[in-house]
Amino acid sequence: MRITLSSWNVNGLRAVSAKDDWAWFAQTPSDIIGLQETKASPEQLQESIRSPEGWHSFFASSTVKKGYSGVAVYSRISPLSVQAELPDPQWQGEGRILHLEYEHFHFINGYFPNGGAEILDDNGKHQGLFKRLSYKMGFFDAFLQYAQELRRTKPVVVCGDFNIAHQAIDLARPKQNVLNTGFLEEERAFLDTFTAQGFIDTFRYVHNQEEGAYSWWSYKSRAREKNIGWRIDYFFVSEELKPNIEDAWIEKDQYGSDHCPVGLALSF
8 A cells, every 4th residue: 555645835825725836736646735834724714725525634723823833634544533733732822733643653744833033132143043943942852752652652754844954965055054043053953863763854765865955945036946945844754664665755846835845655
């Protein structure tokens, strides 16, 4: 049995579903789709988006601020159970996590926090400090604990926008971004820890050191046209699923958002 999964930060589900680019959804062969940054609660969506024919749909929406954050999962396969948010209340409210249990694995779709705006000193100089960095790192620690707990019962598949480029190969201009959130030493160290504890970056597993492979491009300065991007959208699997990895890819030619979809195929 082959299970195909896709992940896409849509930067607003209502916005992208009104574009021709949303034809991607009707054409995808995926069995499970994780969307991030949906920026909508289910009641704000058209019925065709909220509950498309042939799909089970699940949403986690921000309750702390409307039109912010949010994730969704569309699945052709009926899950055994569904859980929104991390267990600890201090990491709840922003609609960042959906966990679905399937026969062969736990599936986590995450829209992980970014570091927020930079804090400048009184002279407007960079300090390398960011308003939400401590929240981001705390969220990651809680997430890793959660993922490892789930892993005690069956393997784990994690997808989503991690808001971190792991290594220099994962962004076009690493030297210029070492003091920017998304490529800070402590952020990258989390992914070092995550992979060291047995989670495989499936794209790198399949494609090794392929260069120029990005999933997000700034809307500024024709960055996508020039491929000045970052790879911050991932599929990780716990190492028990290593023999099941069939393929992993980035759909760089799919537009509609400042991110493009990424994919994974597993065989059982």
